[in-house]
Amino acid sequence: xxxxxxxxxxxxEDFARWYTDVCKKAELMDYSAVKGFIIYRPYGYAIWExxxxxxxxxxxxxxxxxxxxxxxxxxxxFQKEKDHxxxxxxxxxxxxxxxxxxxxxxxxxRPTSExxxxxxYSHIINSYRDLPKLYNQxxxxxxxxxxxxxxxxGSEFLRQEGHTMHASEDEARQETLRMLxxxxxxxxxxxxxxxVKGRKTExxxxxxxxxxxxxxxxxxxxxxxxxxxTHYFGNGFSKAFGIQYLDKDGKIxxxxxxxxxxxxxxxxxxxxxxxDDNGLVLPPYVAPIQVVIVPIKxxxxxxxxxxxxxxxxxxxxxxxxxxxxxxxTPGWKFSEYEMxxxxxxxxxxxxxxANNCCMIHKRNDGTRTKYELNxxxxxxxxLLATIHKEMYNAALKNLLANIKEVHTFEELKEVVDxxxxxxxxxxxxxxxxxKIKELTNATARCIxxxxxxxxxxxxxxxxxxxxxxLFAKAY
Amino acid sequence: xxxxxxxxxxxxEDFARWYTDVCKKAELMDYSAVKGFIIYRPYGYAIWExxxxxxxxxxxxxxxxxxxxxxxxxxxxFQKEKDHxxxxxxxxxxxxxxxxxxxxxxxxxRPTSExxxxxxYSHIINSYRDLPKLYNQxxxxxxxxxxxxxxxxGSEFLRQEGHTMHASEDEARQETLRMLxxxxxxxxxxxxxxxVKGRKTExxxxxxxxxxxxxxxxxxxxxxxxxxxTHYFGNGFSKAFGIQYLDKDGKIxxxxxxxxxxxxxxxxxxxxxxxDDNGLVLPPYVAPIQVVIVPIKxxxxxxxxxxxxxxxxxxxxxxxxxxxxxxxTPGWKFSEYEMxxxxxxxxxxxxxxANNCCMIHKRNDGTRTKYELNxxxxxxxxLLATIHKEMYNAALKNLLANIKEVHTFEELKEVVDxxxxxxxxxxxxxxxxxKIKELTNATARCIxxxxxxxxxxxxxxxxxxxxxxLFAKAY
Numbered sequence: 009x010x011x012x013x014x015x016x017x018x019x020x021e022d023f024a025r026w027y028t029d030v031c032k033k034a035e036l037m038d039y040s041a042v043k044g045f046i047i048y049r050p051y052g053y054a055i056w057e058x059x060x061x062x063x064x065x066x067x068x069x070x071x072x073x074x075x076x077x078x079x080x081x082x083x084x085x086f087q088k089e090k091d092h093x094x095x096x097x098x099x100x101x102x103x104x105x106x107x108x109x110x111x112x113x114x115x116x117x118r119p120t121s122e123x124x125x126x127x128x129y130s131h132i133i134n135s136y137r138d139l140p141k142l143y144n145q146x147x148x149x150x151x152x153x154x155x156x157x158x159x160x161x162g163s164e165f166l167r168q169e170g171h172t173m174h175a176s177e178d179e180a181r182q183e184t185l186r187m188l189x190x191x192x193x194x195x196x197x198x199x200x201x202x203x204v205k206g207r208k209t210e211x212x213x214x215x216x217x218x219x220x221x222x223x224x225x226x227x228x229x230x231x232x233x234x235x236x237x238t239h240y241f242g243n244g245f246s247k248a249f250g251i252q253y254l255d256k257d258g259k260i261x262x263x264x265x266x267x268x269x270x271x272x273x274x275x276x277x278x279x280x281x282x283x284d285d286n287g288l289v290l291p292p293y294v295a296p297i298q299v300v301i302v303p304i305k306x307x308x309x310x311x312x313x314x315x316x317x318x319x320x321x322x323x324x325x326x327x328x329x330x331x332x333x334x335x336x337t338p339g340w341k342f343s344e345y346e347m348x349x350x351x352x353x354x355x356x357x358x359x360x361x362a363n364n365c366c367m368i369h370k371r372n373d374g375t376r377t378k379y380e381l382n383x384x385x386x387x388x389x390x391l392l393a394t395i396h397k398e399m400y401n402a403a404l405k406n407l408l409a410n411i412k413e414v415h416t417f418e419e420l421k422e423v424v425d426x427x428x429x430x431x432x433x434x435x436x437x438x439x440x441x442x443k444i445k446e447l448t449n450a451t452a453r454c455i456x457x458x459x460x461x462x463x464x465x466x467x468x469x470x471x472x473x474x475x476x477x478l479f480a481k482a483y
Numbered sequence: 484x485x486x487x488x489x490x491x492x493x494x495x496e497d498f499a500r501w502y503t504d505v506c507k508k509a510e511l512m513d514y515s516a517v518k519g520f521i522i523y524r525p526y527g528y529a530i531w532e533x534x535x536x537x538x539x540x541x542x543x544x545x546x547x548x549x550x551x552x553x554x555x556x557x558x559x560x561f562q563k564e565k566d567h568x569x570x571x572x573x574x575x576x577x578x579x580x581x582x583x584x585x586x587x588x589x590x591x592x593r594p595t596s597e598x599x600x601x602x603x604y605s606h607i608i609n610s611y612r613d614l615p616k617l618y619n620q621x622x623x624x625x626x627x628x629x630x631x632x633x634x635x636x637g638s639e640f641l642r643q644e645g646h647t648m649h650a651s652e653d654e655a656r657q658e659t660l661r662m663l664x665x666x667x668x669x670x671x672x673x674x675x676x677x678x679v680k681g682r683k684t685e686x687x688x689x690x691x692x693x694x695x696x697x698x699x700x701x702x703x704x705x706x707x708x709x710x711x712x713t714h715y716f717g718n719g720f721s722k723a724f725g726i727q728y729l730d731k732d733g734k735i736x737x738x739x740x741x742x743x744x745x746x747x748x749x750x751x752x753x754x755x756x757x758x759d760d761n762g763l764v765l766p767p768y769v770a771p772i773q774v775v776i777v778p779i780k781x782x783x784x785x786x787x788x789x790x791x792x793x794x795x796x797x798x799x800x801x802x803x804x805x806x807x808x809x810x811x812t813p814g815w816k817f818s819e820y821e822m823x824x825x826x827x828x829x830x831x832x833x834x835x836x837a838n839n840c841c842m843i844h845k846r847n848d849g850t851r852t853k854y855e856l857n858x859x860x861x862x863x864x865x866l867l868a869t870i871h872k873e874m875y876n877a878a879l880k881n882l883l884a885n886i887k888e889v890h891t892f893e894e895l896k897e898v899v900d901x902x903x904x905x906x907x908x909x910x911x912x913x914x915x916x917x918k919i920k921e922l923t924n925a926t927a928r929c930i931x932x933x934x935x936x937x938x939x940x941x942x943x944x945x946x947x948x949x950x951x952x953l954f955a956k957a958y
Contacts, residue, residue: 038603038606038607040552040553040599040602040603041556041557041560041599041602042553042555042556042557042560042590045553045554045555046553047550047551047552047553047599047603048550048551048552049550050548050549050550050618053548053549053550053551054548054549056551057549073525073528073529074525074528074529074532075522075523075524075525075528076522076523076528076531076623076641077515077522077523078515078517078520078521078522078639079520079554079592079623079625079639080517080520080576080625080639081516081517082516082517085516085517097583098582098583099582100580100581100582101555101578101580101581101582101590102578102579102580102581103576103577103578103579103592104577104578104579104580105575105576105577105579105589106575106576106577106627107573107574107575107576107627107629108572108573115517115576117554117555117578117592124515124516124522127515127516128513128515128522131513132513143525148551148554150554150555152581152582154582164553164554164555166551
């Protein structure tokens, strides 16, 4: 059952269908026998590995250490912080039987690990010398979701979760902003995805957090995708879990806490920001295959040898390269690697050989250009950099064009229904937020860091406006 | 509560206690709030990361791809292969509640993933062109164990599991041997742990496998530790899960399967092969910190500057280095990093500065030598290579000295009670294996590849001997 090379639904016809078509046909994922749980296939998992490599380096550079904590949490432990348990309880998967026996203190498969980290910290933090603790964990978490969508919302997803403890409130707050900055930079450097950075409203923040910050991306269909969050907890969990340290001044204190995470959702973001009707379009630095080489008339003398020579030169220069010398037709290969979003395709045939040339196809704009075959690795380096810049700029242009100032509810409704972010002056009352949600299904995505006031009244209630806030429908 | 710098139990006094002391005091792990589940602390997790980097590279070099499959398996799916489910059923952790509702087809937290891989393979393998499939997964698995011990036997442990499918029996069999070879080489190159390679007896093989191979190490107390296994399944699962492909000859066939894995058990092996009464002794290439620099009389002019200069030079040369410039005493630092098993300690004080010298302490043999400070990175490179070789050779010598040929049951009992592997000629009947287990608690570790017959009768039953087999008590 070969599902390759069949056309996919177009984005304009049915964006949701287009999305799952791409996920399946680019072989990023497959559905498993367990409802809601997906299989991360090699091509999808390799994208996640590139994200991991990038972030792991950044985390270590900033002094973070990796750890691994259990995948289950005692129900009794989970209940220690009230807001937290209320937020997560409805979507918990719970293990009740172990080795054939009923488990007394039932085990929740981790939906997030704040409780476990806090319990651990209560044992290892004793003195101001033990602070800060800057831990990160690469793992999967489970949320029992009713409706799921590959990478965007699933019963299990892969992620990193940072959990840190600090002596001062100020240092903890700075940590949440520092990590948000790292996520934002990853968008710019690796994913070619521009984000809006901001703070979540009270209604939208993480269960148990005092403040939540997020990076929000804009998908092709005008919906927002929350792509990463950082949380400041104050010392609430710290007190609930009895984490105490002896400070320099001889006093016993509770440290201040943060947590932050991104997940395989980022893959969804890449797909929906960059993809087109031919399939995936991968930003060069996150692409598992950056260059595919397709030999034309492979059996003519010298063609395959030349293709291999190019491959070896590019691999030696550090690029991720695939030479497809299978017996499939060049046309089949072209559409296969276009579906998979490979940034560059190099075609080498007998004619090119004679002229010491090759044709190079850029996936992002579909251009096909003849180049001389001198110094191919410098050429590829430049082309990948160009593609990255073009993709980032196109996404940024789209984002900026679809953030629209609104002054009335009707304007807001039109924007969130059609194209993107409605930028509104807001009184700060949750009642107005609730009303918008009820009438339009849009939510407050964030209170952007960039606060330039443009109105003095909240268009919903008419009261004095306090913040610029962005509303959008979201995944 | 500072547990550092307190002495640990000696190995001869109580080896089991010594082991857990080292695990805790070298800060490799901690116990979590969930019984049987441990916390992999930064220093312990970093060792696992080095093992991952080594193996991931080897796996990719041999054409394997990483994937990620769900952490839960439907009970109905798990029951498809009879021997397999019988082997694992007693130690399953089962989730029965999701989002507040009872789950109809209960979910087993993966104890191993053969069933999930087979189910996935049944969807993606259709033609001989789809073979071989060479997948690997980095994950944790759960086995509900009654008695647990850090890294050796735990309710959850980290591991990799390879799952492959092949067109021919021969290719699949070769895969199991190829991967065993990679594990063995890792022992030699990275862990400085020599293994005995061999085939498991029928009694000891993996649930559902036709053949299991293993690498077996010898701990300081004379017990064996199974450190990695590879399994050949034939096409049993393949048939049970309906995995079929159309071969070149136009016939529908079932592919042949293997699986193979190593886990954080390897950390236990490192501890118990190399450790001593001062704590951990880490082989240089797997050590998270390869060199610690301890400045002596840190406040005297030039000392700290010199220490930093050495650190920077070594970091630039690619070593993992820590300069401890905290206000703790040098003596405290010495025993701290000895406990943590750091291979090399460089001491720099005012006197050394004047002579352009430094003292270097080798953790593995406790020697302390003065060296000139010229070309420190070449010196460190050589010393680390020497340490690795010394550690491997010492472990190999110990292994070989404790494999003893036995000709009677009494000899066997003496060997397994005192020191290590009893090498016996065996009739091949499980009855004799069972009898040995019953009377000595030793098990057949493997039928070593190296078969040099030295007797013609099985000492247990007196029947004709068929194989050389190694018996030992094991973790």
